[in-house]
Amino acid sequence: MFALDLVAVSVLVFGLYFPRHRRRDLVVAYLGVNVGVLAVAGSLSSSTVGAGLGLGLFGVLSIIRLRSTELDQHEVAYYFSALALGILGPLSGGEQWLVPALMGLILTVMYLGDHPRLFRSYGRQVLVLDSAVTDPLTLTVQLEGILGARVHKATIERLDLVNETTVVEVRYSYAQGRKAPTLAGVNR
Template sequence: MARLTLFLIDLVAVSVLVFGLYFPRHRRRDLITAFLGVNVGVLAVAGSLTSSTVGAGLGLGLFGVLSIIRLRSTELDQHEVAYYFSALALGILGPLGGDSFWLAPSLMALVIAVMYVGDHPRVFRSYRRQTVVLDEAITDETALVARLEQLLGGRVHAATVERVDLVTETTVVEVRYSLPARSALPVRERAVAK
């Protein structure tokens, strides 16, 4: 009975992760299926391996290989990778909770709490990352940073040039920058702050 309860706790935890945190913040519907499928798949295999003579290490190794293949098959943002591995971890924690009944639910709650805080929109909300294509070929780093700060209206922390094309007069650069605190607020909060 305790094992079934841990499985149900896992399903509640992954539902909170996917429907309570990920989708409301990022609105990418296609990854809902991936997160739920990974979680339930890992839960099922890890649950069956804990009651068989095959070691759990073999099962976890198989899922490690599957996750590497999955992560290489399409481009995922870093926060999506974090949600992916959180769903995977929740699925593993359900059946492999250990001797203490409360260990697995406590660790599941910890995973969800870390994702809640780490991916919260207010954490470092003024910091941005963007790939910018400029309609001029800029080879001087100081001039490039000045142009980007003017264009983006913020302070450039890092600018990595990906390509400078002298024929078409373009520069492709990945920029990490921060906006002034007031302009980083969503429009609704800016109106209240006035």
């Protein structure tokens, strides 16, 4: 099962995450979390100390890690997938097919849920406008003109009436058949 975990986390990190998101620092984090959890869960499963204690410790560590730097939601999903694979690796009780099936389920869900073709016409941006816009309808019309897309939600994060700026988070979609343009270095 340890070898199966290493294969599964390699597929997760090198087959799914890195080719899609190209963030090298998280490759190390996902591998480290997985192998660390695998090692501790493996040693706790054969000791008198309860596995619950070890998993609780990793829960605390993961919360600290997730709070220490800003991660996008898809990165959090990969983080917990690597964590779950590491926990599943040392399990040997029950049916022999259950652990590989659960690992396969995690990989399948991540493959499909983070597939580039899924909702590719939808996007999210944080924009800084060079005008202070207080009216929601005016803001929506202005954003649709800038983006060339249908605005589903616009949330004003900061409105500066002195400097005439508006910081707004906007969720939008392009017309059917048109996908969102990809800009290097821009998070959507």
